[in-house]
Amino acid sequence: MTEDTKKSAFQFHGNWVDFFKIAIVNLLLSIITLGIYRFWATTREREYLWSETEFIDERIEWTGTGMELFIGAIMVSILLVLPISILSFVVQGAMIQDNPKLAITIIIGLSLLIYYLIGVAYFRALRYRLGRTYWRGIRGGSDEPGFKYGLSYIWKNVLGVIPIYLLVPWAMISLWNERWNHMSFGAHKFHSNADWQDLMKRYMLFYLLPFLGVLAGIYIDISSAASGEISTGESTALGAIGLLLILFYIALPLIALMFYSKYFRVAVRGLRLHKLEFDFKARSKDWILLFIGNIALVVFTLGLGYIMLPYRNWKFFVTHMEAYGEVNLDELTQSETTRSKHGEGLLDAFDVGAI
């Protein structure tokens, strides 16, 4: 089957009213179950969003269950949160007893462990989601458990930061490639070879902005000093503060979004699955509109709009995704990967959302 029509390979058919009906019941049920229902809530929302998402000519299907998410969360709670809280007592004890070496050793060790587990969590969440996503009866997955990826997550991020943060784009793209190169859909492996250098121009913009801001501040200072108007000293200071506020609350987030937009486009474009290639069509403007829309939605509904964010984000993702090439249905055979029996509790525990 070739796909050469103008129609995008990814179509979204959902509407916000249907999603809202699901989300509002989810919210109420989550409240009266002290949050426990939220695993089933997530599942219902995904079932809806997936089922309204069409790839080529067939809708995809979410088969994850609330129970497995719940079990995942319980496991993380017992295996991770309990030991950490016990260790935090030990740290307090060590501080009381004037043993800063022990306290600091535990804190550093624990931080490293948590950082490692965040990496593992990212990997396992992607693997879980692919493993629960079916298209024409075929699912994705990975045979890697993600423990090696956790190590990469540490050393690549550290290496990215060492040269005064200049290699952060390399770390991001390299980790993306590593993650996806271990994933597969059906019998086909994903191949990812996104190039981090495509990102550098955009990154330098983000990187240099604070310096430019400081330079501008100094310029204002000097020019007002040169003009000799001592009485305006106060208003100049206010001006500098205003400039800083604009810099940090408007300019920086905007440029961060512009960078992320480029990152995601470069990353998705680097992805291949057998004879399929992918693209992500959203430009910086689209990302900025999405975020402004999200913020407005939450603010103007006094927070309730929060429950609609999964819908907006998913719709944004699907409508901008694009695929080219062909899928041979006879060749697309079932995945042989093993699947973990529990959900993304680890990711959940660290509160790191998107893929």
Add this chain to the structure above:
Amino acid sequence: MANEVVDPFFSVSHFDGKTAVRRKVEIQTIGKNFFLLENERRHGPFAFEYMHFVSQTKGNISYGYEDIDGWRLTLSGPIPEDLKPLLPATRTYGSLIDKLGLGKASVAFIAASAAALAVIITAPQWLAPIIPQSIENNLGDALVGDFGGRICSTPEGKAALSKLTNSLDANPDDLQVEVVNIDMLNAVALPGGKVFLFNGLIQQAESVDEVAGVLGHEIGHVRERHVMQGLLRQLGLSLILGGLNENVGGVFSSALSNSYGRDAEREADSHSIEVLNEANISPIATKGFFNKLSEMTNEENGISSVTSYMLSHPLSSERAAKFDASFDKERDYRPALTKDEWAAITSMCANDKDVKSGFGFDFGEE
């Protein structure tokens, strides 16, 4: 009428889970089993009882099959009456809610949540007395040790301190009362019956009676097992907050900021008043201590976060008033200790040459 209508919109499609090829099939039912008939092929036999519901969208219902990954049977349009009873139930909210109905399930959830909250809130109170004292003692030794060498000790001071303790408690052997060389207006009860009076409190006390009231209060915390309750509450909270909610960072902050409930403080105060009364020590000085403390905390709200998991003492004029009310003008109270004994306690830290001072880290120097 129903018999003669062959619904034109009813159709069945099938994925075998092996490839992505979609097959248009017909269902051939034989008792509780069925075959799927394609043009020239027949798939099966399958049993209805091994089918399970997968999804339902816009008139399409999809079913899976027990052990066959990706096996799908998708029915579109109105399902024929004879097929309906053979198919597994659909799922909307989750199997439990679907079974009970949304209304009944909601009521059940609210009841269960209320019960769970009650258990979680009260658990530390009834769990703490069950935990053996020996475990708490080990915990106290492990956590606190010798308080980083800051415990002040002279023979005379020790003797005076244990005399004071003996007058306030019937079983002073399982208590460890110490003065620690920290210049803060505070006192703490820690796991394992450890009660530490900070030297700042000793130095600023106007009389030994004032210290007796504070000591009685801390002993109250020990005797009511408040310390263990606090530890259990911390653990429980971190489990609930960390496990069912988002960030692990919250665990640290919640572990560090444990505050005892007003109830615990009230109980400890009552204990103090009681033992002062039995020892015939005037409670009026303790009232003065509370006033001093409230002035101080109004100025700076800073008891360091390191100590905050020990017992902190929220203040109120109500508490001072309680000590005031228990004072009997007619009664002939005796001083808690003699002048010399009290002097031995106030000078204990100054006279102990080995004791370390301050609070916090001394990096590099031992």
